[in-house]
Each structure stands twice: as C-alpha cells, then as structure tokens.
Amino acid sequence: MNATQFEQYKVDHLFLLVGENPLPNYVAAKLLLHQGGTAYLVHTTDTLDEAKRLKDSFDSAFNVNFLPLNDYESDAYHIQKEINTKLKSINNGKIGLNYTGGTKAMSAHSYRTLLYEEIQDKTGKVYRRRNGIIFSYVDPRRLEICIDREDNERERLKVKADTLQIPLARIFQLHGLNLKKNPTQEPELPELAQELVKVFADKAKVTQWFDWYHNIFCPEARKENRKWKNKTDLAKLFIPLNKLPSEIVEVFRDKQLLTSDDNLALAEVKKIGLFTEIEDFCKFLDGIWLEHYVLEQIKKIANSQVITDYGLNFVIPLQGTKDGFEFDVAFTRGYQLFAISCTTASDKKLCKSKLFEAYLRAKQMGGEEARVALVCRSDEPDTLKAEISNIVSGNKIAVFGCADLLNLSDNIIKWIFENDRGAK
Structure with a gap:
C-alpha cells in the first residue's frame, strides 16, 4: 500500500459520521486511523446496521465505540452533548473527524463541537479553538481525501489505485449483501x-x-x-x-x-x-459467452491497471425480489467499483434499461465513485450513452458497442484512463 502521504494526518481517535453508504467511512478509517486506534461510529437509529457492519469489516484492526444519536440527528444540543461526553473520556492521542457521511446537521454540529471547546473564564462560559484536530472528508468526484488545515486551506490527498485496495466481497459485506455463490474468475470457452x-x-x-x-x-x-x-x-x-x-x-x-x-x-x-451441465453450455450460446469474453479482457489487463479483484456472475439476493440482482462482470480498482452489464441484444430500449439498472445498483454499493459500462451489440453506442446522460452524468457511464468488441481490453483501459483524468 502506497499510503505514506497519509501518515502525518493519521490519528489515534477518529470520529466517523455513518451514512447510508458506509464505504467512505471504511476508506477514511483505513487511511487515517492508526492500527489499534479507536473509531467512534456516530450513527442514528436508521444507520445502526451500517455501523455494525463497519465494526465487523474492521476485523479487529481498530477498537470501535458506538456513539448513537438515536433520532436526534438534527438536534444541535444532543449532538454536541454526546460528542463532548466522548471527548472528555479521551486522555491522550491525536483526534480526528471525518464528516463524509451522516446528515448535514450532523456534519455541521459535529464539526463545531470538535473545533471549539467550552471553558470557564472570569466572564463565564466561553469557547476556544482546539488545537491539533484533523478534519477530513472523502471527495468522490476526485477520489481524494481532503484535509481541512488550520490556515483555512485544503490539503488534497489522492487515493490512488495502489493506495487502498478493497475487494468486491468487502463492498458487498458493508451493505449487508451476501453472494449466493462465489463469482467466477476464470472465463469459460x-x-x-x-x-x-x-x-x-x-x-x-x-x-x-x-x-x-x-x-x-x-x-x-x-x-x-x-x-x-x-x-x-x-x-x-x-x-x-x-x-x-x-x-x-x-x-x-x-x-x-x-x-x-x-x-x-x-x-x-x-x-x-x-461445463458441469449441458444446460450451462446452452446458456453460454444464448449470450453468456459475452460475459466470459469481457471477463477475459479484464483478466488480460488486470496487472497493468492495478486491478486486484474481478469476477463474473455476482448474484445478489435482494429483499422483496425473486431473483435478486446480478452484476454480469465487476472489478475494483483501489476502492472504486466498476460494474459492467452485458447483452448480445441491440434493442435500444433493452440496452438502456440494463445500463440504468446496473448504474443504480452500482451507485448503491460503490457510492458516487462507482462507474458503470454496458457492452452490447449496438451500432450507435454514443447515441445510447447520450440518451441516458440526461439522467446519469456522462462521466459515470460508458457504452461499448459492436465496433468496440474486438479491441475491448484497449477500450476498457481508455475508460479507466478517462476516469482517472476526470478525477483530477
């Protein structure tokens, strides 16, 4: 892990505001909290499950304290009271706040509580600025952790692909999703x-x-x-x-x-x-072959593009649905999720539907950093992309059509490069 740039900003006690997507909290803890340090998971009633999954994901690397706000996530007095109580129990060590998650009210009041401490002087109750608190947040557009400096400037630390590598299973686990079976990593035929x-x-x-x-x-x-x-x-x-x-x-x-x-x-x-069963071969001819082709292309560029985890057939059970949801092909690059939907169809309506559904699921698990592509048989991939860009930002999606298939690995590298360039 190439994380030396984060060393000077690492803390022994890190307050994390837990939101609906716990992935940024996980990233912040991994990069800004010393091994054996303590994470304080500031959560509401609605995000208790996310906080519990975060604790499980740390695998004993950190100590974890839950800091429940219950249903008072917008109550300034309650937020200040709970955080101040926890602060008074910290006797030594460097303290930080990562305010990426949670509500706006939680961010504002937590920030203010950690920035100023209440003291008594001759005139009564006054507030003075605390020294040494590290304030940070994760910027999903730039793939950076931003540090608020005391001179009101901002230090931007790039989270490169080799800085923090998160496997797909960990991302799913953070969202309480268990795969029905292990994904395929070796392409067939x-x-x-x-x-x-x-x-x-x-x-x-x-x-x-x-x-x-x-x-x-x-x-x-x-x-x-x-x-x-x-x-x-x-x-x-x-x-x-x-x-x-x-x-x-x-x-x-x-x-x-x-x-x-x-x-x-x-x-x-x-x-x-x-194949284990003849029916699997029939399904392969029916169109699954394209998913295996895409997997082969990912495998071919994995080392050069710092892709450490990839696979095919991520079947995810979802409450309220019969079959759940399936990512055809997916990989992580650093902590960023890339999901690829595949179809041998050329029908515009079907292609747009598959792309949009994949985008919604990828964003749900990978946050604003997630990127999605559709591999299809369309002769007009740019038109397809343009027609959905009025709903989804164009830099978050890609469409590879018939003319792109022969050189798909090169096109995926170009997609990754454009993503990196757009994140600068």
Missing part, C-alpha cells in the same frame, strides 16, 4: 467467445449465427415454453451445423464436440468437462 466476437463484427456472419441459433439450435434444445429441455433429453441431441460460420464450427471441432458427420453432440459438453 474463451476461444469460442473470441470467435463469436469476430462473427459479431461481420454483419453477414452474425446473420448466419442468429439464423442457426434461433432456427436450428433452439427448436431442438428448448421446450415450447422456451425453457431448456431436461439434461436427459439434451444429452440425446445431435444438432446440424447448417450454414454456421466456419470459425465457430472449427472451435466445436477443436473442442471435440462434433460427431464424424459434423453434428454438434451436446452430450460431449459434459463428458469432456467443459
């Missing part, structure tokens, strides 16, 4: 996905692909209700490859999935261990 990308770049070949898939493969492999047939029936299928692009046929042949008369034998998929 990358050779087939690569060839399908090349096919999708050729209008004639992509027509051939969809003609084979919808008119030959699906009628054989699906029931009338569009669900896949059971594994016994799927294992009996030998599907002709009429007019299928030769590149795809060659991958099937190389993977030993063809019979002697060049039919696709679905039973071989499970027999040679390509």
